[in-house]
Amino acid sequence: MASTPRVVIVGGGFAGLWATRALARAAVQITLIDRCNHHLFQPLLYQVATAGLSAPDIAAPLRHILRRQRNVTVLLDEVTAVDTDAQQIALHRHAPIDYDYLLIASGATHAYFGQSQWAEHAPGLKTLDDAFAIRRRILTAFERAEAESDPQRRAAWLSFVIVGAGPTGVELAGTLAEIARHTLSKEFRRIDPSQARIVLAEAGPRVLSTFPEQLSDKAREQLQALGVEVCTGQAITAIDAEGVSFADQRLPARTVLWAAGVAASPLARTLNVPLDRAGRVQVQADLSVAGHPNVFVAGDLATLQQDGKPVPGVAPAAKQMGAHVARVIRSRLAAQPAPAFRYSDVGNLATIGRMAAVVDLRGLRFSGLLAWWFWLAAHVFFLIGFRNRLVVLINWAVSYWTYQRNARIIVGTRSETEKPP
Amino acid sequence: MASTPRVVIVGGGFAGLWATRALARAAVQITLIDRCNHHLFQPLLYQVATAGLSAPDIAAPLRHILRRQRNVTVLLDEVTAVDTDAQQIALHRHAPIDYDYLLIASGATHAYFGQSQWAEHAPGLKTLDDAFAIRRRILTAFERAEAESDPQRRAAWLSFVIVGAGPTGVELAGTLAEIARHTLSKEFRRIDPSQARIVLAEAGPRVLSTFPEQLSDKAREQLQALGVEVCTGQAITAIDAEGVSFADQRLPARTVLWAAGVAASPLARTLNVPLDRAGRVQVQADLSVAGHPNVFVAGDLATLQQDGKPVPGVAPAAKQMGAHVARVIRSRLAAQPAPAFRYSDVGNLATIGRMAAVVDLRGLRFSGLLAWWFWLAAHVFFLIGFRNRLVVLINWAVSYWTYQRNARIIVGTRSETEKPP
Structure with a gap:
């Protein structure tokens, strides 16, 4: 008896989840492995960081999303090694698992250009x-500023530096400016939160460098209108608890957020295949790995050139790659040839803050309020099967009209300073 | 120039917040001190623990609640000592603060009857x-059970013991039964979550001992109908990582939750006044402390006999005490006599689970579905000024009809096992 082909998918992000779903009707048995119990809608993660949304608004348990897809088993575990000869992966908590097809989509983490300190x-x-x-x-920085009587130290608590002016850095800077100027106004008695300094530091020459230059300029204008100091062409040379240093100046700031470097998941290294400088796997045209036609890499962990430029590390590309791997596996099972992967660029959006965004839809470019509404509609639409789109919309509508942010709750402070009892 | 009287309030729970609000129009300057940045609607905390609600649904920043009350300064800090002679409190992070009137409402924490291990x-x-x-x-226990191949160890991961059958223990047990039987059904491939064992262990003779006996019986019936094993009259003699022991039996269970003992905040000890066995302060009829007419204690930290029985440690009593202390302070400022505190018992509610609750309204007693709707209406109504009652209602309505729980997201696992990077 020929047994059902075993597909192992590592990572429940956009690439892994889309591949899993695209195999719903295939005669395979799928094991989906993730360290976390949830799929995360990463494009809105900055809203959780800035207290606009709470975690369940943008995350849903993988088991719940896939409960009706009976050919999937979800495992909460971490892959420690891949043995492509034995066609087996090793796990932290479970016994090793054999595969016939393997998709590695474990994504990327942040990297500090070798400055891990x-x-x-x-x-x-x-x-x-x-x-x-x-x-x-x-939130703690504003509290500390309120408690601080020394003006210089207070100013350092009210200074925020965001390193890196890609989409995440721009979102964080714009939202922080909104929090300081509007959300927290009237709540403090000693400090004026609107005096907070929000600095967006970028080593390159412009913000949102993956966008056309005219939209970068628009984004800079909108950031400045929100009260963000945009500081391009200046590389950070040091970061410590008291602030950041550039080549020729020092900026005291007690809160520094990192939105600059990205490094591929370390799992790529266990594959013994060539990696690019960021640790990503150079995949073949069908997204398989050189020398291992049944091993695929997709999402942020994969790098691929198309028409002379790299496929970008964005959610639509990850979804398309995941779905493509599923298509290749189905073709192989049917002994048919599979087409090469083609990234279909649906456009590029970035939000900047309240009513400010930039949109680039294959050359149709716009910014400002209209772009913001477009961005909002697209993101609410794509919040997949979370059954709380309505709640997210209400939360947003309320915080839009009141400038308030619902989730301004500080938790987990104890665990940072002391062991739990 | 006579300076404005300084009122210091320690704790932003029901007692402290209600006292603060009741002094809104008094010619005093108030400093409200809390370790947390938020007021917490504690009666619904079990819903956060069981993933039905997310934190912002039941918590709101104290600063935000009080932003329009200009005579209040909120400090995020911890009181380390009270010096009643110098009329000064010492703080962890701020300089000491002098007071003319002091209200200590720092509540209670859980106690393990001397078994701190x-x-x-x-x-x-x-x-x-x-x-x-x-x-x-x-959530992790179900994941571990799914990963476990040994039947005995799997059963231990699927066994949950809740120690203490007061309102919190009953709520946790009932909700856990609902999660196991309904919420998680169909999501696992190896285990059947509805096989989970939920044991509610109570040393005393009945559940909900502060309710009339007939309602205790009803509660027990409703718990059993939900699938909870109710185990009264059995004191726990040991708890370790593998399970719990009673006098004559051992129960393997990897998840044990504590809802039994309560101990007053340690701040009471620094007052040098007589405390009861649980560490609570025996207050005077006006809620002041013996020998210190300008120092008050309210909420769970205070103990007071009325008509031969103690005022219960419930939210309405804390609110009434807080408001009473404000009244006494206003009377003193006007050089008028203040009445003694009288607790007005508005009734006693406890929820058990889906459509099950018990209600005791001054002798009007009912249970079951009607009691549950009454409990729900009361709790939504009392969710103070959180501006998200609507969202909470929607969340509840959705989870009621779908049996789903929105907030089933595991976070913070890393911080338990390793230091953050």
């Missing part, structure tokens, strides 16, 4: 835990 | 951090 002072934003840590730092 | 195996439920820890344990 910066990590403790400048947290990045990739997971819900990261988002809670950043929320805690931001 | 039980704490790590049987977390209690008092703060949002506690709720997240319990949520993590519950």
